[in-house]
Amino acid sequence: MSTTREQRAGGGVRRIFAAPALMGLLSLVGLLSALLGDHLWDALSWATLGITLLVIAWYIARPAER
Amino acid sequence: MMTAKSIRTWSAVHKWTSLICTAFLLLLCLTGLPLIFHHEIDHLTGNAVDPPAMPADTPRATLDSIAQTGLARRPGEVIQYMFWDPDEPNLVYVSMARTVTAPPTELKVLAVDARTAQVVNEPTTNEGFMYVILMLHVELFAGLPGKLFLGAMGLLFVIAIVSGVVLYAPFMRKLGFGTVRVQRSTRLKWLDLHNLLGVVTIVWALVVGFTGVINTWADLMIQYWRGSQLMEMVQPYQGKPPLETHQLVSLDRAIATARTATPDMTPSFVAFPGTLFSSAHHYMVAMRGDAALTRRLIRPVLVDAQTAAFTDSRAMPWYLTALLVSQPLHFGDYGELPLKIIWALLDIITIVVLGSGLYLWLARRREPVEAGLGEAVRDDDGIARQPAE
Numbered sequence: 443m444s445t446t447r448e449q450r451a452g453g454g455v456r457r458i459f460a461a462p463a464l465m466g467l468l469s470l471v472g473l474l475s476a477l478l479g480d481h482l483w484d485a486l487s488w489a490t491l492g493i494t495l496l497v498i499a500w501y502i503a504r505p506a507e508r
Numbered sequence: 509m510m511t512a513k514s515i516r517t518w519s520a521v522h523k524w525t526s527l528i529c530t531a532f533l534l535l536l537c538l539t540g541l542p543l544i545f546h547h548e549i550d551h552l553t554g555n556a557v558d559p560p561a562m563p564a565d566t567p568r569a570t571l572d573s574i575a576q577t578g579l580a581r582r583p584g585e586v587i588q589y590m591f592w593d594p595d596e597p598n599l600v601y602v603s604m605a606r607t608v609t610a611p612p613t614e615l616k617v618l619a620v621d622a623r624t625a626q627v628v629n630e631p632t633t634n635e636g637f638m639y640v641i642l643m644l645h646v647e648l649f650a651g652l653p654g655k656l657f658l659g660a661m662g663l664l665f666v667i668a669i670v671s672g673v674v675l676y677a678p679f680m681r682k683l684g685f686g687t688v689r690v691q692r693s694t695r696l697k698w699l700d701l702h703n704l705l706g707v708v709t710i711v712w713a714l715v716v717g718f719t720g721v722i723n724t725w726a727d728l729m730i731q732y733w734r735g736s737q738l739m740e741m742v743q744p745y746q747g748k749p750p751l752e753t754h755q756l757v758s759l760d761r762a763i764a765t766a767r768t769a770t771p772d773m774t775p776s777f778v779a780f781p782g783t784l785f786s787s788a789h790h791y792m793v794a795m796r797g798d799a800a801l802t803r804r805l806i807r808p809v810l811v812d813a814q815t816a817a818f819t820d821s822r823a824m825p826w827y828l829t830a831l832l833v834s835q836p837l838h839f840g841d842y843g844e845l846p847l848k849i850i851w852a853l854l855d856i857i858t859i860v861v862l863g864s865g866l867y868l869w870l871a872r873r874r875e876p877v878e879a880g881l882g883e884a885v886r887d888d889d890g891i892a893r894q895p896a897e
Contacts (some may be wrong), residue, residue, distance in 0.1 A: 457881040458677050461685035462707045469711035472850075476843030477836060480800045491850045494708050498857065501686030501704055 509752035659724030
């Protein structure tokens with residue numbers, strides 16, 4: 443990522459919780475879709491919950507720190 | 509943003525709820541890991557056996573003959589339940605014990621071929637590694653008090669998550685999402701990992717945590733249902749002497765009555781007269797739907813066990829429906845193997861969150877948490893500490 447931490451930082455509650463809220467929304471879709479349907483709905487569940495795991499892997503594999 | 513005082517309060521809430529529940533949550537996460545795959549493990553260890561392949565149009569044995577198979581296999585015992593697995597229509601499971609009122613822990617299960625009425629497998633349900641794991645996970649070998657205790661720990665876990673979310677804001681004031689500062693200090697690295705892993709898995713952890721809590725109340729809910737809805741439905745039978753085994757009507761006729769009463773539904777299980785889920789005079793046929801969600805919900809149909817006449821059927825009360833919905837959400841068994849693998853990974857992440865939380869407390873217990881907050885701010889490229897707003 444080319445943005446520096448200062449550019450990404452700053453701002454208030456909205457900035458801090460934007461990404462966590464998106465992760466939460468993806469998780470919720472994943473938890474419910476497999477419950478409410480089969481086949482494609484199961485796959486949607488794997489995809490959305492899988493994205494949250496990939497996000498974690500991404501930030502661990504590429505620490506923002508020098 | 510938050511005042512210094514409210515940060516202190518939330519820190520205290522996060523610290524104490526976490527400290528009390530962490531040891532038990534670690535146990536729950538570790539024992540929960542193999543339980544996610546109990547179906548696969550049972551097949552690998554031979555504790556679950558597939559029925560032999562036969563043509564799809566092979567006629568099915570009567571349920572009465574399957575009941576006879578069970579009674580012949582375990583002489584002197586009685587049948588408490590017969591149940592079906594929606595994913596394995598060629599097996600009927602027969603749960604037996606010495607008496608109809610024997611507790612669930614004493615039940616022995618037979619897997620019987622639905623076409624030949626031959627016993628396919630006699631799975632061990634109350635011994636072995638998976639049994640120990642299950643008991644540790646569900647009740648710590650302490651019965652209902654053990655369940656309720658673990659439920660209380662689950663509630664503390666939920667409070668710890670909520671307070672953790674509140675504290676996430678002051679910690680992240682000067683940091684971008686996902687920042688992991690690996691080179692400053694071990695403690696700072698684990699603080700950032702704790703925050704990252706925790707915040708991404710909030711919703712999953714809250715759902716699995718709270719549905720686990722709901723499951724600890726299952727015994728109480730069933731008892732309440734027995735004393736309210738079930739009692740109302742069987743009111744006309746009050747005071748009648750309990751039925752003897754030889755008075756019981758054909759099970760196939762009882763099931764036929766239930767199918768007629770709920771034409772679009774399929775039997776999920778049958779509770780025999782005198783058991784936890786029925787009265788002394790009825791078969792309780794639990795009918796299920798066929799869609800992804802309704803497959804897991806049931807509608808009780810009470811059938812007179814002496815005449816096979818329809819007695820009553822009502823929708824499950826909301827709390828039992830909530831229990832039935834909370835089970836898949838806790839077990840992760842509702843989206844095939846990939847969902848189970850995701851469940852396991854999220855479970856491992858939760859173990860790391862719990863472990864790192866414990867480490868952060870051990871590494872810093874002589875300093876108040878606000879000092880850590882100050883450091884998080886101070887550390888950020890020399891930006892001066894801001895007074896709390």
